[in-house]
Amino acid sequence: MISKEKTVSDIGDDGNRVLLLGAKPEDSLTALRDLGARVTCVATPRHAAALRKHGLVDRVLVVEDPMDAEQVLLGLARHGIGLDEFDVITSALEHGLVTAAVIGTSCGARCLPVPVAVLLRDKHAQKTALRRAGVPLARSAVFVQPEELTDAVAEVGGLPVVVKPPSGAGAQDTRALRTDDDVAVWQKEHGAGPWVCEEFVSGDELHLDGAVRDGKVVDVCVSRYFQNQITALDGALNGSVALQPAQDEARYTRARHLVQTTADTLGFTDGVFHLEAFEQADGSLVFGECAGRIAGGRIDRTVLLTRGIDLHRHWAASVLGAPAPARAEASDDDLFGWVTLNTPPGRVLSMPTLDEIRARKGVVDAELKLKVGSVMTRLQTTTTRAGRAVVRGTSAADVESVAADVAAWFQQAARSDTGS
Numbered sequence: 001m002i003s004k005e006k007t008v009s010d011i012g013d014d015g016n017r018v019l020l021l022g023a024k025p026e027d028s029l030t031a032l033r034d035l036g037a038r039v040t041c042v043a044t045p046r047h048a049a050a051l052r053k054h055g056l057v058d059r060v061l062v063v064e065d066p067m068d069a070e071q072v073l074l075g076l077a078r079h080g081i082g083l084d085e086f087d088v089i090t091s092a093l094e095h096g097l098v099t100a101a102v103i104g105t106s107c108g109a110r111c112l113p114v115p116v117a118v119l120l121r122d123k124h125a126q127k128t129a130l131r132r133a134g135v136p137l138a139r140s141a142v143f144v145q146p147e148e149l150t151d152a153v154a155e156v157g158g159l160p161v162v163v164k165p166p167s168g169a170g171a172q173d174t175r176a177l178r179t180d181d182d183v184a185v186w187q188k189e190h191g192a193g194p195w196v197c198e199e200f201v202s203g204d205e206l207h208l209d210g211a212v213r214d215g216k217v218v219d220v221c222v223s224r225y226f227q228n229q230i231t232a233l234d235g236a237l238n239g240s241v242a243l244q245p246a247q248d249e250a251r252y253t254r255a256r257h258l259v260q261t262t263a264d265t266l267g268f269t270d271g272v273f274h275l276e277a278f279e280q281a282d283g284s285l286v287f288g289e290c291a292g293r294i295a296g297g298r299i300d301r302t303v304l305l306t307r308g309i310d311l312h313r314h315w316a317a318s319v320l321g322a323p324a325p326a327r328a329e330a331s332d333d334d335l336f337g338w339v340t341l342n343t344p345p346g347r348v349l350s351m352p353t354l355d356e357i358r359a360r361k362g363v364v365d366a367e368l369k370l371k372v373g374s375v376m377t378r379l380q381t382t383t384t385r386a387g388r389a390v391v392r393g394t395s396a397a398d399v400e401s402v403a404a405d406v407a408a409w410f411q412q413a414a415r416s417d418t419g420s
Contacts, residue, residue, distance in 0.1 A: 146188075
């Protein structure tokens with residue numbers, strides 16, 4: 001069904017008529033609206049209800065999967081909406097990048113070029129392109145059947161390795177295999193792929209977030225995960241701290257160079273990026289992967305508080321071809337981070353309230369995804385959570401200590417029907 005709040009004639013023809021695939025994140029929708037965009041959003045039934053309630057878009061088109069090109073096109077046709085009604089076709093979600101590019105290219109709308117969208121999504125294709133450009137990164141091999149993993153391990157230089165889907169997100173189905181027994185267990189538990197087997201890279205995992213416009217990196221924030229993301233599914237502290245350039249000038253210089261080289265190689269000229277890299281003992285960076293979207297967690301908030309970079313406004317401006325936004329005011333002294341809050345697995349019987357979380361020392365803000373009666377699943381991706389907190393400290397170590405304290409307190413205070 002499509003909402004009838006506004007008609008096609010209401011939307012007008014001012015170059016800002018946007019077809020948006022997917023209803024998240026809401027801050028990005030708000031940024032589009034603030035720049036004068038008229039948005040038709042293709043959303044799931046659940047997300048459509050929230051969009052109508054909050055008035056975030058002009059029209060809502062409901063399909064089962066907004067990331068499926070056929071469903072999007074059939075849905076538009078079903079309601080008599082032509083592609084020529086849109087100037088821009090885009091998605092703020094990783095899984096929607098290629099679909100938006102394909103549909104946009106088919107009708108001449110402003111969109112990501114299809115080859116760029118593909119390189120931003122497929123990790124093996126991305127690394128192949130960057131390896132040819134001389135960027136330091138892990139060796140990788142593609143395989144399909146579980147029994148082919150043994151040959152793939154040998155191809156990348158032996159154990160340890162990381163195995164993942166080529167176009168996954170949130171570390172879903174991503175595992176580090178360190179022994180022959182690990183390989184055997186993985187082969188028994190998994191079916192046909194395709195899969196990517198990568199050489200294991202050590203070092204602290206950083207994430208670099210910002211924007212590129214007209215082929216140039218215009219803003220970047222360097223952050224460090226508290227623990228490498230491969231360990232998050234095993235219960236490690238899941239979050240990061242954003243770093244100040246004044247305190248990490250050399251690290252920022254290396255980060256900007258890596259991002260610019262990556263953008264040049266992938267042909268990514270306009271948009272936001274979330275790039276992960278591993279910092280070696282000598283300070284050099286080994287490329288991990290790069291996404292053309294706003295990062296998950298509360299990275300958007302910590303980047304804004306630390307560096308004044310509004311990733312949502314940057315994304316909206318790049319989508320519409322508007323000038324890059326100016327930086328907001330930010331702290332010159334304090335550092336900010338975010339951390340995932342989890343309850344024990346099971347149906348939640350009780351857990352701290354938002355006010356109780358915000359009252360903890362060093363907590364700037366918090367959000368809850370679950371409520372009493374919801375089910376906390378076992379960790380499946382890095383986005384599995386009961387909630388998140390944004391924290392403040394005077395140093396990176398201080399931020400990590402505050403984050404660890406609030407995460408441990410939250411889990412100990414919460415009760416579920418299968419946990420203590």
